[in-house]
Amino acid sequence: MTHPEGKHIVVIGAGIVGASLAYHLAVKGAKVTVVEAQDIASGVTGTSFGWINTTRRAPDPIAALRSTAISEFHRLEAQLPDLKIQWAGSLCYGADTDEALPASSHQSLAFRVARSRVLELEPHLKNPPEQALYKAEEGALDPAQATHTLIAGAKAQGAEVRTHAQVLGFTTRHGQVVAVDTTTGRLEADVVVIAAGTGLKTLTGLLGMPLPVEASPSIFIRYTAHPGVVRTLVSNTEMEVRQTPDGAVWAAQDYLGDALQDAPSVLAQQLGEVIHKAFDGIGPLDLQTACVGLRPVAVDGLPVIGYLPTVGGVYVCAMHPGVTLAAAVGRLACEEIVDGTPSSLLEPCRPGRFKPAPGASEAR
Ligand SMILES: Cc1cc2nc3c(=O)[nH]c(=O)nc-3n(C[C@H](O)[C@H](O)[C@H](O)COP(=O)(O)OP(=O)(O)OC[C@H]3O[C@@H](n4cnc5c(N)ncnc54)[C@H](O)[C@@H]3O)c2cc1C
Numbered sequence: 001m002t003h004p005e006g007k008h009i010v011v012i013g014a015g016i017v018g019a020s021l022a023y024h025l026a027v028k029g030a031k032v033t034v035v036e037a038q039d040i041a042s043g044v045t046g047t048s049f050g051w052i053n054t055t056r057r058a059p060d061p062i063a064a065l066r067s068t069a070i071s072e073f074h075r076l077e078a079q080l081p082d083l084k085i086q087w088a089g090s091l092c093y094g095a096d097t098d099e100a101l102p103a104s105s106h107q108s109l110a111f112r113v114a115r116s117r118v119l120e121l122e123p124h125l126k127n128p129p130e131q132a133l134y135k136a137e138e139g140a141l142d143p144a145q146a147t148h149t150l151i152a153g154a155k156a157q158g159a160e161v162r163t164h165a166q167v168l169g170f171t172t173r174h175g176q177v178v179a180v181d182t183t184t185g186r187l188e189a190d191v192v193v194i195a196a197g198t199g200l201k202t203l204t205g206l207l208g209m210p211l212p213v214e215a216s217p218s219i220f221i222r223y224t225a226h227p228g229v230v231r232t233l234v235s236n237t238e239m240e241v242r243q244t245p246d247g248a249v250w251a252a253q254d255y256l257g258d259a260l261q262d263a264p265s266v267l268a269q270q271l272g273e274v275i276h277k278a279f280d281g282i283g284p285l286d287l288q289t290a291c292v293g294l295r296p297v298a299v300d301g302l303p304v305i306g307y308l309p310t311v312g313g314v315y316v317c318a319m320h321p322g323v324t325l326a327a328a329v330g331r332l333a334c335e336e337i338v339d340g341t342p343s344s345l346l347e348p349c350r351p352g353r354f355k356p357a358p359g360a361s362e363a364r
Pocket residue numbers: 012013014015016017018035036037038039040041042043044045046047048049050051052053143165166167168195196197198199200203217218219220252253292293294295296317318319320321322323324325
């Protein structure tokens with residue numbers, strides 16, 4: 001691995017992942033240019049629920065990485081107070097909650113609470129469950145606003161940001177990337193970081209190794225309502241909902257397909273009624289946004305982070321849940337790129353796992 005301190009690093013993509021990488025790289029003293037096809041946070045980051053969610057059903061190959069997410073965001077918000085994270089905790093209940101108990105490494109973050117405690121935490125809930133899983137240390141943020149804050153932090157450290165500059169290709173020499181070709185011109189680069197979300201497969205395809213990261217749809221919804229009603233983040237079989245201090249109610253829903261009755265606006269109206277019935281005093285929910293966002297999910301569900309094994313100087317970074325992991329991965333990936341310090345936490349995420357075995361295609 002090279003030590004590109006002082007070298008030029010081009011980061012492709014200004015979603016929360018690219019922004020976190022750009023920020024950490026710039027703070028380390030690297031010369032950073034971010035290139036973004038559209039606007040900052042215009043990809044899936046702009047339609048994300050924003051839950052810093054550390055719990056997954058076992059077995060979770062990235063449990064150790066996930067368990068650092070909360071402390072890494074505390075570190076980051078101390079550096080960038082404009083991140084404005086709501087550390088209100090989450091309450092999960094209903095089917096699946098038993099199996100969703102966190103891995104032992106972060107068991108301290110979650111504990112079962114009885115109905116009386118649920119009511120203390122969510123006093124406006126009309127039908128509180130007998131018990132719930134309370135993850136007191138979890139939080140949520142506005143992913144688009146956080147991305148702008150990270151980009152502003154990167155710029156303050158000297159990073160350059162080019163929006164409306166789509167990457168069309170790469171120039172390589174002797175198996176090493178040397179430049180990125182964009183719609184606004186060529187950029188010489190010592191290292192290229194591809195943080196392009198669902199654009200990863202196309203871009204790595206141009207480098208001869210299309211990584212199997214697919215677009216996984218999910219629905220993002222936002223309403224206005226009476227402020228101060230939903231106190232934590234509530235996740236159950238009927239809804240995944242939280243409220244910001246200005247009264248906005250944020251929700252996420254499964255994507256069911258492209259039939260008319262499953263359109264985001266239709267599901268959002270139905271969910272609005274469910275939320276209205278569930279919380280006393282929330283008032284009528286006024287729908288502001290309902291849209292589909294495309295999450296970058298690898299075929300095995302794990303993040304894809306590390307150097308591409310086929311071309312020198314290309315580091316890839318795509319994942320879901322990208323908001324949860326953005327602070328941790330931004331720091332760890334930056335240490336790999338700038339200091340040459342490999343992180344054991346990122347080992348399960350290496351892109352080399354998708355490298356076809358020699359002769360594999362002939363065998364089929
Ligand atoms: C409804 C919904 C709810 C979600 N809830 C959560 C949650 O609660 N917690 C959580 O952790 N995650 C959540 N996610 C997932 C999370 O939003 C994503 O994992 C994360 O935003 C991915 O960020 P990213 O920066 O990798 O991708 P993006 O935000 O998509 O950024 C990639 C950027 O790369 C740019 N780009 C692509 N190709 C090129 C190119 N050729 N040239 C230049 N630029 C290019 C794109 O324009 C885009 O801006 C949710 C997603 C959805 C849809």
